[in-house]
Amino acid sequence: VGARSGARPLIFEVQGYGSHLLRRILRDKLSGQEASAPLYDGGAGLPALRQLPMFVWVGGAGRREHWRAGHAKEWQLVNYFFRGGAIGSKRLLLHNLRDFCTGRALGSRPAPPLVAFFPRAYDLRSPRELYAFLLDYVVTRAEAAVRKDRSSKEILSTHVPAAITLLQRLAHLQRSEFCAANGEARDVPGRASWSAGSAATGFSPDEWALVLGGEPRRPLSDLGGDAGAHAAALHVEAASWLKEQEVEPRRQFSLNGERGFWIVKDPLANCGRGISVFADLPALLDHAAAAAWNVIAQKYLEKPLLVGPDRRKCDVRLWVLVTSWNPAVIWAWSKPYLRLASRPFTFSASSVADPFVHLTNRTVQKASDAPSPKSGPPAPREEDEPHIWMLERLLDDVGTDFEGSGGTLASSRWAEHTWPRMLEAIRACVRATQSDVGDHAPGRFELFGFDFLLDAALNPWLLEANGCPDLCEDAGPTLRKLTEDAVQEMCELVLRLRAREIDLPTVSPQECDLAVSGAGRWQLCLREVLPQCAKEQRLRRVVRPMVFKAASVGPGARGVLDGVGQHREVTRRFMGDATLPKAEVRLGVVGSP
Numbered sequence: 001v002g003a004r005s006g007a008r009p010l011i012f013e014v015q016g017y018g019s020h021l022l023r024r025i026l027r028d029k030l031s032g033q034e035a036s037a038p039l040y041d042g043g044a045g046l047p048a049l050r051q052l053p054m055f056v057w058v059g060g061a062g063r064r065e066h067w068r069a070g071h072a073k074e075w076q077l078v079n080y081f082f083r084g085g086a087i088g089s090k091r092l093l094l095h096n097l098r099d100f101c102t103g104r105a106l107g108s109r110p111a112p113p114l115v116a117f118f119p120r121a122y123d124l125r126s127p128r129e130l131y132a133f134l135l136d137y138v139v140t141r142a143e144a145a146v147r148k149d150r151s152s153k154e155i156l157s158t159h160v161p162a163a164i165t166l167l168q169r170l171a172h173l174q175r176s177e178f179c180a181a182n183g184e185a186r187d188v189p190g191r192a193s194w195s196a197g198s199a200a201t202g203f204s205p206d207e208w209a210l211v212l213g214g215e216p217r218r219p220l221s222d223l224g225g226d227a228g229a230h231a232a233a234l235h236v237e238a239a240s241w242l243k244e245q246e247v248e249p250r251r252q253f254s255l256n257g258e259r260g261f262w263i264v265k266d267p268l269a270n271c272g273r274g275i276s277v278f279a280d281l282p283a284l285l286d287h288a289a290a291a292a293w294n295v296i297a298q299k300y301l302e303k304p305l306l307v308g309p310d311r312r313k314c315d316v317r318l319w320v321l322v323t324s325w326n327p328a329v330i331w332a333w334s335k336p337y338l339r340l341a342s343r344p345f346t347f348s349a350s351s352v353a354d355p356f357v358h359l360t361n362r363t364v365q366k367a368s369d370a371p372s373p374k375s376g377p378p379a380p381r382e383e384d385e386p387h388i389w390m391l392e393r394l395l396d397d398v399g400t401d402f403e404g405s406g407g408t409l410a411s412s413r414w415a416e417h418t419w420p421r422m423l424e425a426i427r428a429c430v431r432a433t434q435s436d437v438g439d440h441a442p443g444r445f446e447l448f449g450f451d452f453l454l455d456a457a458l459n460p461w462l463l464e465a466n467g468c469p470d471l472c473e474d475a476g477p478t479l480r481k482l483t484e485d486a487v488q489e490m491c492e493l494v495l496r497l498r499a500r501e502i503d504l505p506t507v508s509p510q511e512c513d514l515a516v517s518g519a520g521r522w523q524l525c526l527r528e529v530l531p532q533c534a535k536e537q538r539l540r541r542v543v544r545p546m547v548f549k550a551a552s553v554g555p556g557a558r559g560v561l562d563g564v565g566q567h568r569e570v571t572r573r574f575m576g577d578a579t580l581p582k583a584e585v586r587l588g589v590v591g592s593p
Contacts, residue, residue: 018057078445119252147242263275265298307389314394317469384477427525451465
């Protein structure tokens with residue numbers, strides 16, 4: 001890029017995702033002139049550089065391999081951390097957060113409880129976690145039935161009697177297995193001592209009717225006796241169970257509702273791919289078995305914040321810039337934006353598989369618009385997309401209309417509660433993956449997109465973190481301008497940090513939310529001074545594979561017979577004689593003909 005004030009020209013290498021935007025910013029914005037020296041893009045046929053590039057933006061997996069540890073010079077800026085992809089893997093992030101938030105990670109810093117910001121999730125590759133998930137599914141369905149019918153005058157003819165029986169038998173067991181999955185357990189058998197034979201569970205016909213979504217088979221009103229006394233006792237018992245579940249943080253009561261929905265994710269997919277919503281257990285298990293159990297099952301948030309006159313679901317995309325992983329230096333873009341579903345939110349049976357109702361990824365929602373060209377730079381829209389909102393519009397739309405507002409404005413709730421909790425989750429994710437990234441050369445940086453779902457009380461729930469986030473080059477003018485500003489100020493920030501033109505404040509505590517001179521609208525949210533020591537990193541890399549091996553019989557690949565056999569045993573013992581229309585042969589619940 002052409003020199004500023006006669007200084008030596010700077011050489012940039014730009015390729016991969018966002019390259020069109022990066023080229024334009026580096027040429028036109030940072031160089032201060034329209035025409036400038038050619039920008040090397042690493043393509044075939046271009047002249048070889050006489051000097052190494054000072055700033056490297058790489059987007060392809062193959063090209064990133066070149067910039068693994070040891071390939072970059074200390075004076076080079078490269079937007080890639082070797083092993084930084086651990087934060088974008090749903091499986092690795094889940095296990096790392098569990099270890100970090102429970103204090104199992106070696107040398108881990110104080111962390112918030114995982115259940116405070118991450119919907120409970122299970123790695124179904126592990127037979128024991130499959131069992132823990134099945135227990136959670138049943139308890140959640142029972143809780144949903146009690147929520148729905150606890151005030152019914154016809155309580156004896158509802159699922160409440162069966163739900164209370166299930167809660168009495170399984171609530172404590174579910175809590176113990178959840179603690180075991182998350183590494184909190186102290187009074188239950190450890191991973192290594194557990195076997196699929198421990199999964200035996202029996203259900204009555206009425207209980208199976210509740211779990212599988214059927215009608216009550218034997219209403220208590222038909223059993224004779226004092227129906228009034230039975231009903232009164234059930235009302236008291238239902239209220240007691242709901243109160244107990246509400247105060248138990250591991251149940252994440254605000255996530256649950258009257259439906260018992262779950263979401264299943266491919267651990268490596270992104271952009272809304274590999275995500276399915278399920279309302280019934282047989283279909284979910286069939287889907288997981290078809291994927292060789294290589295999926296993550298996570299609780300669906302049933303009481304999301306709904307916006308607009310047609311009440312649509314939304315999530316928050318927040319850009320996060322990491323300029324050092326160990327010690328961690330993290331920046332958050334202070335202007336997140338909202339991604340909305342294209343259709344009104346509903347729990348109707350016909351909408352369960354509708355991605356335009358239940359998913360909010362921009363990649364998914366823009367599929368309903370005119371298709372983009374298959375090759376070349378994406379064509380920008382002339383008008384703003386209806387499924388994209390800026391933060392200000394969200395806060396104005398919500399006003400005081402959120403759960404528990406008490407007259408408080410959404411803008412105040414956001415500043416005092418939502419935003420700080422989002423930053424807390426971001427810090428936990430980066431710190432939890434420090435052992436994966438380890439030591440790295442100075443000058444590394446990487447941009448991530450963190451996605452949060454807001455519940456009806458404006459509590460943020462972390463969905464995932466994405467490497468190579470969408471830079472919205474085909475978006476409407478408002479989002480394109482926001483993205484261009486964020487990327488331009490990101491480039492200026494990393495260049496100024498390299499030139500030591502920005503002094504990072506020594507803050508106490510290290511967790512902060514500070515505007516730093518020269519950083520534009522990037523807010524400093526974590527500034528660690530001391531790195532995690534090399535011994536901690538090495539020990540963690542040795543210990544974690546041992547934990548994974550104990551947690552799962554096999555590595556989750558297709559065709560691992562021992563692992564599949566354990567899964568079949570778990571489902572057979574748990575499901576018993578329940579009818580599973582599609583999955584019965586695959587799951588081993590019934591014999592193959």
